[in-house]
Amino acid sequence: MTSFEPIRGGYVWVTVDGVDYRIYYEEAGSGVPMLCLHTAGADSRQYRHILNDAEITSRFRVVAFDMPYHGRSLPPKNWWLTRYELSLKFYIAVIRAVWAAFEMEQPVVLGCSIGGYIVLPLAHDHAAELRGVIGLESIAKSAGRYNDFLHHGAIHGGEFVASYTFGLNSPFSPEEGPRENWWIYAQGGPGVYSGDTAFGREFDVRDQLKDIDTTKCKVSILSGEYDYSALPEVSKSVADAIPGSRFVFMPKMGHFPINEDYPTFRPYLLAELDYMLAD
Amino acid sequence: MGTLEIKSELDWADKLRDAVNKDVELEAIGRHCDVRFYISSTNYRVHFVVRAGKIVEINSSPRIDSWCDFGFSAPPEVWAKFRDPARPAIYHSLFAMVMRVPEFRLEGDTLRFAQNARAMLRIMTIFQDV
Numbered sequence: 001m002t003s004f005e006p007i008r009g010g011y012v013w014v015t016v017d018g019v020d021y022r023i024y025y026e027e028a029g030s031g032v033p034m035l036c037l038h039t040a041g042a043d044s045r046q047y048r049h050i051l052n053d054a055e056i057t058s059r060f061r062v063v064a065f066d067m068p069y070h071g072r073s074l075p076p077k078n079w080w081l082t083r084y085e086l087s088l089k090f091y092i093a094v095i096r097a098v099w100a101a102f103e104m105e106q107p108v109v110l111g112c113s114i115g116g117y118i119v120l121p122l123a124h125d126h127a128a129e130l131r132g133v134i135g136l137e138s139i140a141k142s143a144g145r146y147n148d149f150l151h152h153g154a155i156h157g158g159e160f161v162a163s164y165t166f167g168l169n170s171p172f173s174p175e176e177g178p179r180e181n182w183w184i185y186a187q188g189g190p191g192v193y194s195g196d197t198a199f200g201r202e203f204d205v206r207d208q209l210k211d212i213d214t215t216k217c218k219v220s221i222l223s224g225e226y227d228y229s230a231l232p233e234v235s236k237s238v239a240d241a242i243p244g245s246r247f248v249f250m251p252k253m254g255h256f257p258i259n260e261d262y263p264t265f266r267p268y269l270l271a272e273l274d275y276m277l278a279d
Numbered sequence: 280m281g282t283l284e285i286k287s288e289l290d291w292a293d294k295l296r297d298a299v300n301k302d303v304e305l306e307a308i309g310r311h312c313d314v315r316f317y318i319s320s321t322n323y324r325v326h327f328v329v330r331a332g333k334i335v336e337i338n339s340s341p342r343i344d345s346w347c348d349f350g351f352s353a354p355p356e357v358w359a360k361f362r363d364p365a366r367p368a369i370y371h372s373l374f375a376m377v378m379r380v381p382e383f384r385l386e387g388d389t390l391r392f393a394q395n396a397r398a399m400l401r402i403m404t405i406f407q408d409v
Contacts, residue, residue, distance in 0.1 A: 149393040156394070163396040167372025226368050228375040 007051045011072075012065075014097035016090065023098060024072035025065035029057025032131065032277065033104035036064035037095065037115025039256065040145075041161055041193025042184050043071025046112070049262035056273060060108070065098050067091075069192050084195035088203060091118050092125070108276045112136040112258050113230070114196055116221075117203055120238070123217045124208040132218030132276045134269075137230040137255050140206045140238050145229060150194035158186035161193045168255035170226040177260040206241070214244030220272040221245060224253030246275065292325050294409040296334040299402055305332045312398035314391060317341070317350035318406070320358055324350075332398055349387035351403070357382050362407050373403045 009026045026044055028051040036047045044064035051062055066073035069084055095118065099107055108131050111119045119133035120140055149155050150164070162185035169178035185193065212219060219242050223235035232249055239247035248268055250257060257265035299305060305312075309332015317326045326345050328336035338345050351373075353361070357380060360370035369379040376383040385392060392399060 149390070152390075152393070154390060154394065155396075159397045160393050163400045164374055166400065167374040171366040171371045226366075226371060226375075228369045228379050 005048075005052055006054075006057070007048070012098070012101050014094070014101050016093045016097050019076045021068045021076055021094070021097075022074050023065050023068070023094075023101075025063055025098070026051055027061065027063045028052070029060050029062050031057075031059045031061055033099075033102065033107040034060040034062050035095065035099050035102075035104065035107050035109045036062060036258075037109065037111035037118065038064065038066070038070065039113035039115060040196035040199075041070070041165070041188040042181070043067075043073075045071065045184055046181070046256065046259045049259060049266075050110075050269070053266070055270065059277065060273070061104075063098075063102055063104075067094060069189055069195070075189075084189075084191050086114075086196050086199035088118075088121065088199065091199060092122060095122065096126070106131040108132050108134065108273075110134040110136070111138075113255060114199060116230070117205075119219075120212070121205050121208060123212045123219055123242075124205065127213045127217035130217040132220070134220045134222070134272050134276070135235075135238075136222050136257055137224065137227050137235060138221050138238050139230040139234050140209055140241070141204045142201050143229045143231075143234075144201075146194065146197040146201055150197065151191035157190050157193075158188065161188060162186035165193075165255075168227060168229055169260045170224060170252055170254035172226075172252040173254060173261035173264075177256075177262070178254075181256050181259055209238060209241035210243065212242045212245070214242065218276055219245035220248065220275060222248040222250060222257065222268055222272065224250045224255060224257055226252070226254040229255055246272070248272070291409060292327070292337045292339060295402075295406050296327070296337055298405045298409050299329075300333045302401070302405060305398060305401055308332070308401070309398045312395050314349070314395050314399070315347045316387075316392075316399070317347045317352075319350060319352045320355050322355070329398075329402075347387060348391040349385065349389060351383070352386055353380070353383040364408075373400055 007026050007028045012023050038046050043066040047064035069075045109119050116135035116138035119135045123133045162182045165185050166182050221239040223232040236247050239245045312332045314329050326338040326341045327334050360367050369375050
């Protein structure tokens with residue numbers, strides 16, 4: 001069987017703090033812009049189901065991109081002279097540079113895991129520029145996923161990181177989803193997942209939650225039952241602290257709803273996308 | 280599955296060996312997995328010797344001369360949850376218990392464990408179902 005997917009891939013150059021980055025992206029659809037943020041140590045392949053979902057792409061222009069160092073986005077010039085560690089400031093700057101490059105007006109930002117964490121300060125700092133944010137497995141303070149074995153000369157980083165994150169999937173997800181996610185994680189560059197968890201170490205935006213203006217920027221938080229990193233009760237406490245936000249608990253779902261079990265996740269997502277589109 | 284009774288130690292250990300040794304995935308990924316590990320609780324301790332991803336020796340009465348690289352230890356009720364087909368959250372996988380279940384302990388040479396994490400995750404996943 002031969003078939004083409006309706007996804008277009010490409011590269012865009014953006015400049016952040018005077019450094020040029022070649023960013024890989026995939027996009028599909030038309031309508032309200034929606035920017036998708038992958039999980040730590042992974043890449044935009046996690047969004048292939050959403051990019052192929054006509055019920056979404058008929059209403060949204062969906063763009064998923066690989067953060068620098070991830071997927072097909074190369075590290076910047078002289079990358080070998082610096083240990084990769086993602087910072088809050090850099091993460092936000094890259095996201096805003098990409099959404100500016102695509103001339104997105106009032107986008108929805110959908111993020112999973114660290115992507116779900118970063119939508120919180122985005123909503124806090126840039127509410128007037130956003131239609132809304134959807135945080136999957138969001139927490140407002142680091143869960144402490146870092147350890148030195150994630151990037152260690154005596155350990156196969158790809159296999160260890162992929163195995164270390166594998167249990168974050170639900171045991172009830174169809175096997176091919178978690179296995180695909182394992183593969184994506186195993187392909188991460190040396191120290192990239194570790195560097196992303198460094199972001200988690202410094203991340204604490206709990207004080208910002210009460211000030212997020214959901215009359216300007218809608219907020220939906222979704223959490224899977226089997227996420228032992230961003231525990232559902234912690235994600236719920238995040239939503240509870242944001243006046244006017246929505247919280248959705250997803251039974252039998254894990255940390256990677258976008259690709260571990262998309263058919264089960266899809267109704268939850270569609271409901272929140274309808275909410276994002278409503279006046 | 281469920282609670283591990285001391286009387287059935289050899290039974291579950293043998294079942295684990297048999298399942299591991301015919302596992303297609305371990306056949307594909309395990310050829311460099313050479314470790315000695317144990318599974319223990321308050322009333323038992325069983326040593327396993329793994330060569331090329333196969334369990335080649337089981338010792339349910341280990342003496343001082345039976346050593347391991349690393350092991351997994353937990354009270355019976357924790358092992359019961361780990362092996363419960365309902366897969367209660369935070370007990371549902373090896374690394375979930377490492378992070379969230381204080382009564383569960385990964386002991387010994389954790390570097391050696393990490394070097395074999397993929398195969399050991401598979402072996403412990405099989406242990407959930409034998």
